[in-house]
Amino acid sequence: VRLIDVSGDYFTESELEYARSLLVKVHSEDYVSLIQEKCTQARNRRIDEQKSPLGFIGYADAGDTFMTTETYNVCLRAATSWIRAVDDSLSSRRPFAFSLTRPPGHHATKSLINGFCFFNFAAAAAKHAIELGMKVSIIDWDVHFGQGVADILKDEENARYVSLHQAPAFPYEGERREISGTFSNILTIPIQPESTWTCGYKSLLETHAIPFLIDEHWRPDCIIICAGYDALSEDELASVNLNPNDYNRMISLIKARMSAYDVETSSIALGLEGGYQVKPFSNKGLKEAFLQTLTALS
DSSP states (O other): OOOOOOSSSOSOHHHHHHHHHHHHHHSOHHHHHHHHHHHHHHHHHHHHTTSOSOOEEEESSSSSOEEETTHHHHHHHHHHHHHHHHHHHHHTSSSOEEEOOSSOOTTOOSSOOBTTBSSOHHHHHHHHHHHTTOOEEEEEOSSSOOHHHHHHHTTOTTEEEEEEEESSOTTOOOOSOEEESTTSOEEEEEEOTTOBTTTBHHHHIIIIIHHHHSBTTBOOSEEEEEEOOTTBTTOTTOOOOBOHHHHHHHHHHHHHHHHHTTOOTTOEEEEEOOOOOOOTTOSSSHHHHHHHHHHHHO
């Protein structure tokens, strides 16, 4: 596993500029510039006041999504990392690529910050692949519906998006199992609270989600996984009861489907979404689930 430290200037200026151009396409210039300017102005003001450049600005929504002076810089680099993951997965140099970034992004709609999310990294990464002439399938296993990805890609004929998520739960959308989108390219699969792998989850994944990713009429060049880990039984933000081993099983099922339809199994790019169970010494939290994901991918 190659770990990339994006806290400094790992990415080139051209990569950052390209990532920004994709964010503008999936959001808008006004949207991206507003976040950039808020962060820049607050940072400069703190410097003028002889304070640390890093500081809290305020909440960008009703009270969940807080902004600091470095939010724009961090999110721009996160978007760049997701794009790099797509490139790495398509190069076949590695069996997979995983972008470990925060904050998450899948709740950010074309014009709305919410759910801890400022920019939609998955949509930007998909847009990158599409502009390379690729077809893209996205599966979102975060316990919350990524309504932002659905909002941005609903009119994109070269992308499919499927989300398995608890309902009812934030963002209180996608509460029916249905196909939508201009090209019938969005599938929402609600999961009942207290579901486990054997009681509900596995059946919906095998019967509905994975067949939507790949079928005889749709063979994607790239699969992007919105890898949230808040469906774990120990995570307090929802009530689905998955265990770390279940993420190993999910990857194995996805790869088996890819092989069955002659889709290159190395063309998987993952990005971290939710998942907040990081208690020390726990073997049922985010760390173990992440390791189980890597084991299945390797």
